[in-house]
Amino acid sequence: MKTCSKFFIGIDVSKPYFDASLLCVIDQQKQQIQTLRFENSIQGLKEFHKWLKKHKVTMNENTLLVIENTGIYHRLLWAFCCEKNLPIHIGNAAHIKWSFGIARGKSDRVDSIRLCQYAYRNAEELKSSSILDPVLLQIQDLMASRRRLVSQLKSNEVYLNELKNISNIDNRLILERLHRDAIKGISNSISKIETLLKKIVSENEKIKKNYDLLISVPGIGHLTAIYIICCTCNFACRRSGKQLASYAGVVPFEHSSGISIKGRNRVSNMANKELKKMLHLCALSAIQFYPEFKCYFERKTGEGKHKMSVINAIRNKIVLRAAAVVIKQMPYISKYNVLA
Known part of the structure; x- marks a missing residue:
């Protein structure tokens, strides 16, 4: 046997x-x-x-x-x-x-x-991870390097602004010149990374296809689209919109227990903070430039909803749309524009 x-x-x-x-x-x-x-x-x-x-x-x-x-x-x-x-x-x-x-x-x-x-x-529930993709790893490394450089750039800019408080003018001018040189070098490195990212995306057919679908969603720009592709391994893991929204920390969960705890629904602290920060900027951009989201924001805040609560709802909408266009392999079409 x-x-x-x-x-x-x-x-x-x-x-x-x-x-x-x-x-x-x-x-x-x-x-x-x-x-x-x-x-x-x-x-x-x-x-x-x-x-x-x-x-x-x-x-x-x-x-x-x-x-x-x-x-x-x-x-x-x-x-x-x-x-x-x-x-x-x-x-x-x-x-x-x-x-x-x-x-x-x-x-x-x-x-x-x-x-x-x-x-x-947990053998029955665990899914095998996707095959190692060297192109995606290169993009992830470049995005991580860009994130570090941006952090260093902001740190130098803050310090440069603080140098105005130095009373010794000669010493201040020397330090300002040195930091301006550093800021210029870091800015050039960031520009080179972004150029290389565009080149890699344009040369990879599978990544380019999902990238084009993602940037069709209102508010999502070049870097956010690339970062979402990195987080989902170009959607090889087949994450649903709700799963991606939960991962990004934009889904509110109930917060209550018996009669002693009755808090309002809140988002979890367990999230990809970098993706959440990018989505926040996407939401602000969508409110400013897209009537669909601008009208929604004005209507909800007019009803008395807290501003940040409405912005989070817009972040959630953007994530759900991002997942939907990739799953359906169809670019986003705003119903607001069609009705208008």
Whole structure:
């Protein structure tokens, strides 16, 4: 009689190394969890592959590997799984941590065992992450670099403004000149990144198609469209509008408990703050330049709604429209313009 074997792997990734835990389930009988540490390098992945072969791990749907999203540290492992056709689930760190319940003690080895057990318990619900796309990774890295440079630019501009309080004029002029040179250099770097982003988007047919659909939505501009594509892996994860809105932190949730807590509905603090900030600017732009949103804003504020509550509703509308145009593969057409 043929035995049925399933394998569940949990890996805790750090910069220098990763800890792997392996649970074999043979004919629905759990075996002892095996653990081992490997270097987070090409050589370490070769050793990891040998370790998997030693335990007769199959590289197919009978195996599931779970890791937390670590930004860049898990990329080698992600590429390895894509190359070997090993199903991998890259999970949200906070969501996975809360699923452990009350957990006492912490170490890399213990965390890998917990991830392994998480994979076993939730195997039916966990979806494999999309295949590693080098173009999307390049765009993500460029967007992250631009974000850092913009932060540095604002910091230098603020300091340059504060230099006006220095009484020593000669010293102030020297510092102003130095900071203006720095601001000019940072501004040039930001411009080069934005030019490169446009070039990459225009040269990739799949990304360009979704990009054109996104910028057809009122309020969404060049950078916001690219960032949404990054967050959704060019919508490979098939996020619905409601899921994307929740991820962006623009969905209000009920806040009440019995008779002691009766607060108004509020958005969750668990959100992609960068995307939320971009959507806020999109909403302000939509209110200013698009009659559809301008009329909605004026009507709701006239009814006594709080200004920020209405702006959040517009952010939500923009996200829902963004997801809809990509899912339907049709550009946005405003009914307001059609009726007008």
